[in-house]
Amino acid sequence: MPGIExxxxxxxxxxxxxxxxxxxxxxxxxxxxxxxxxxxxxxxxLAEYHGVRFAHLTTSGTTADNLALAACGxxxxxxxxxxxxxxxxxxxxxxxxxxxxxxxxxDDTLCLSVSSIEAVITPRTKAVLLVHMCGAMAQIDAIADLxxxxxxxxxxxxxxxxxxxxxxKKLGTYGKVAVYSFDFFKMVTAGEGGAIITDDPGIYEIxxxxxxxxxxxxxxxxxxxxxxxxxxxFRISELHAAVGLAQFRKLPYMLEKQRADKSLLEKFLxxxxxxRLRNIPDRKGDSATFLDFFLESEEITRLVLKxxxxxxxxxxxxxxxxxxxxxxxxxxxxxxxxAVLPIACLxxxxxYATISVPGSDKIMSCLVSVPIKVRWxxxxxxxxxxxxxxxxxxxxxxxx
Ligand SMILES: *Cc1c(COP(=O)(O)O)cnc(C)c1O
Numbered sequence: 001m002p003g004i005e006x007x008x009x010x011x012x013x014x015x016x017x018x019x020x021x022x023x024x025x026x027x028x029x030x031x032x033x034x035x036x037x038x039x040x041x042x043x044x045x046l047a048e049y050h051g052v053r054f055a056h057l058t059t060s061g062t063t064a065d066n067l068a069l070a071a072c073g074x075x076x077x078x079x080x081x082x083x084x085x086x087x088x089x090x091x092x093x094x095x096x097x098x099x100x101x102x103x104x105x106x107d108d109t110l111c112l113s114v115s116s117i118e119a120v121i122t123p124r125t126k127a128v129l130l131v132h133m134c135g136a137m138a139q140i141d142a143i144a145d146l147x148x149x150x151x152x153x154x155x156x157x158x159x160x161x162x163x164x165x166x167x168x169k170k171l172g173t174y175g176k177v178a179v180y181s182f183d184f185f186k187m188v189t190a191g192e193g194g195a196i197i198t199d200d201p202g203i204y205e206i207x208x209x210x211x212x213x214x215x216x217x218x219x220x221x222x223x224x225x226x227x228x229x230x231x232x233x234f235r236i237s238e239l240h241a242a243v244g245l246a247q248f249r250k251l252p253y254m255l256e257k258q259r260a261d262k263s264l265l266e267k268f269l270x271x272x273x274x275x276r277l278r279n280i281p282d283r284k285g286d287s288a289t290f291l292d293f294f295l296e297s298e299e300i301t302r303l304v305l306k307x308x309x310x311x312x313x314x315x316x317x318x319x320x321x322x323x324x325x326x327x328x329x330x331x332x333x334x335x336x337x338x339a340v341l342p343i344a345c346l347x348x349x350x351x352y353a354t355i356s357v358p359g360s361d362k363i364m365s366c367l368v369s370v371p372i373k374v375r376w377x378x379x380x381x382x383x384x385x386x387x388x389x390x391x392x393x394x395x396x397x398x399x400x
Contacts, residue, residue: 002187002254002258002289002372002373002374002375003182003184003186003187003188003189003247003250003254004184004185004189005373005374005375006247006250006253006254006374006375007247010246010249010250011242011243011246011247013246014038014242014243014245014246015239015242015243017034017036017038017242018036018038018238018239018242019239020034021033021034021036023036023238024237024238024239025237025238026038026039026040026057026235026236026237026238026241027212027215027217027222028220028222030220036238038238038239038241038242038245039057039236039238039241041241041245042055042057042241042244042245042248043055043056043057043195045245045248045249046180046195046197046248047197049170049248049251050170050172050173050197051170051173052172052173052197052198052199053198053199053201053204054197054198054199054200054201054203054204055195055196055197056195056196056197056204056207056208056211057193057194057195057236057241057244058193058194058195058196058211058234058235058236059192059193059194059234059235059236059240060181060183060192060193060194060234061089061157061159061179061180061181061182061183061186061194062089062092062093062181062194063194063211063234064159064179064180064181064194064195064196064234065089065090065092065093065129065157065179065194066093066096066097066234067179067196067207067210067211067234068093068155068177068178068179068196068207069093069094069097069099069127069129069155070097070206070207070210071177071196071198071203071204071206071207071210072126072127072153072155072176072177072203074094074097074099074126074127074153075097075098075099076097076098076099076342076346077098077099077100077124077346078097078099078100078124078126078127079099079100079102079122079124079125079126079349080094080097080099080100080101080102080125080126080127080128080129081102081103081104081112081117081120081121081125081127081128081129081152082094082101082102082103082104082129082131083103083104083105083106083111083112083130083131083133084103084104084105084106084325084326084357084360084364085106085110085111085131085133085318085324085325085326085360085364086131086133086157086324087131087159087160087323087324088323088324088329088332089159089181090129090131090157090179091332094129095337095341095342095343096341098341098342098343099126099343100124100343100346100348100349101348102120102122102125102348102349102350103120103326103350103355103357104116104117104119104120105119105357105359105360106133106360106363106364107279107359107363108276108278108279108294108363109136109137109138109139109278109279109280109281110133110134110136110278110292110363110367111130111131111132111133111137111138111139112128112130112131112138112143113138113139113143114139114142114143114146116359117143117146118146120349120350121150121152122349124349125150125152126152126153127152127153127154127155128143128147128152128153128154128155129155129157130143130154130155130156130157130175131157131159131160132156132157132158132160132161132164132171133160133161134160134278134289134290134292134369135160135161135164135187135286135287135288135289135290136161136164136278136280136285136286136287136292137161137164137165137166137171137280137281137282137285137286138281139281140156140166140171140174140281141166141167141174143174144174144175147175153175153176154174154175154176155175155176155177155178155179156171156172156174156175156177156178156179157178157179158171158172158178158179158180159179159180159181159186159194160181160186160289161287162180162186162187162188162251162287163187163251163252163254163255163287164285164286164287165282165285166281166282166285167282167285168285171285172197173197173199176198176200176203177196177197177198177200177203177207178196178197178198179194179195179196180194180195180196180197181193181194182194182195182240182244182247187251187254187287187289188244188247188248188250188251188254189243189244189247190236190240190241190243190244190247191240191243192240193236193240193241193243193244194236206229209227209228209229209231210229210231210232210234211231211232211233211234211235212231212233212234212235213227213230213231213232213233214227214228214229214230214231215227215231216228253374254374255287255288257374258287258288258289258372258374259286259288261288261372261376261381262286262288262291262372263288264381265291265370265372265381265384265385266291268385268388269291269293269388272392272396274295274296274300274392274396275293275294275295275392276293276294277292277293277294278292278293278294278367288372289371289372290316290369290370290371290372291369291370291371291372292367292368292369293367293368294363294366294367294368295366295368296366297365297366298319298365298366300366300395300396301317301365301366301367301368303394303395303398304368304391304392304395305317305368305391306391306395307387307390307391307392307394307395308368308387308388308391310391311387311390311391312387313370313384313387313388313391314370314371315368315369315370315371316368316369316370316371317367317368317369318364318367318369319361319364319365319367325360325364326355326357326360327357327361327364332352333352333353333355334352334353335352370384370388
């Protein structure tokens with residue numbers, strides 16, 4: 001994953017700014033911090049990049065999911081539509097909010113579709129938590145229209161698609177609020193960290209209070225600040241924000257490099273009639289973190305991956321992954337958790353224990369994702385293509 005591939009001088013410099021004063025806390029202490037406000041600066045740059053008014057950093061992408069739901073007033077008994085294919089964090093956040101996750105199929109965009117969302121809307125549907133998977137976008141314009149028509153809140157989980165856009169408009173700006181993650185595996189990493197962005201002052205106000213025990217961040221005496229709501233602590237430290245800030249400034253380079261390499265690989269794949277590329281509604285706006293493609297059946301897919309294993313080529317086969325696809329979430333299907341969840345008192349419209357999603361299975365079982373490395377050289381790219389070529393040849397010969 002690219003962020004950590006580029007860790008260097010810039011990150012060290014931002015960290016040293018903080019270590020020189022020892023002010024690791026993001027608020028107050030103006031006299032001692034020598035002008036360094038890493039969280040505030042990162043928030044300002046992140047908001048400006050998206051052309052929205054507000055960003056608020058958190059401890060993780062997962063807490064940013066929690067925060068987005070809370071700021072939108074989503075809680076006990078509300079239904080939230082989520083995809084079958086997603087890192088599990090947003091689903092956990094819905095459960096922790098006391099709300100009900102309602103699963104909808106993905107299509108060949110690897111994201112929710114208008115028809116899959118429509119199929120599970122009920123009078124209790126409060127929001128769609130749309131996840132832009134593996135660096136690229138859902139049919140975001142049509143989904144945003146649907147939500148508007150139906151009076152449903154749209155939350156974009158853009159944790160995997162920082163820098164991506166649809167028709168020139170950044171992902172994360174189509175919904176009421178969007179979620180980012182800066183964990184160790186994301187394109188921009190802070191070690192651990194996350195953010196929400198929004199153009200809505202009301203959402204931002206509640207989010208910044210909820211994420212800090214209700215603090216209103218007025219004046220210079222924290223203990224004397226008024227508190228309008230009960231909150232929690234999702235505060236990022238200045239050290240993490242410092243790393244994230246340096247990394248974020250490398251985003252334009254990462255995007256350019258990944259896009260160039262990915263387009264060469266896609267051209268290479270287009271020589272194979274047995275391979276279909278992921279449907280990306282706006283290919284120019286792809287953040288190009290993964291090369292995603294479909295084979296013709298699960299059997300051929302597994303044959304190809306056997307070749308990748310033998311060749312030592314890195315890939316993700318999400319269908320078997322325990323954290324990204326509903327099929328393998330037995331803990332969720334039986335609501336196993338550390339303590340009783342509010343959903344135990346509710347009546348979800350879906351029976352999780354027996355839920356079956358053949359539409360998603362059909363797509364996921366044939367999907368291969370190859371991560372794009374930002375530091376690949378031309379020689380590295382040639383090796384990747386050679387390894388693929390050899391795996392394809394073996395697999396396609398065996399299957400025909
Ligand atoms: C990584 C990720 C998260 C959670 O981020 P953390 O910072 O690891 O908590 C949430 N949603 C999606 C789609 C992710 O990929």
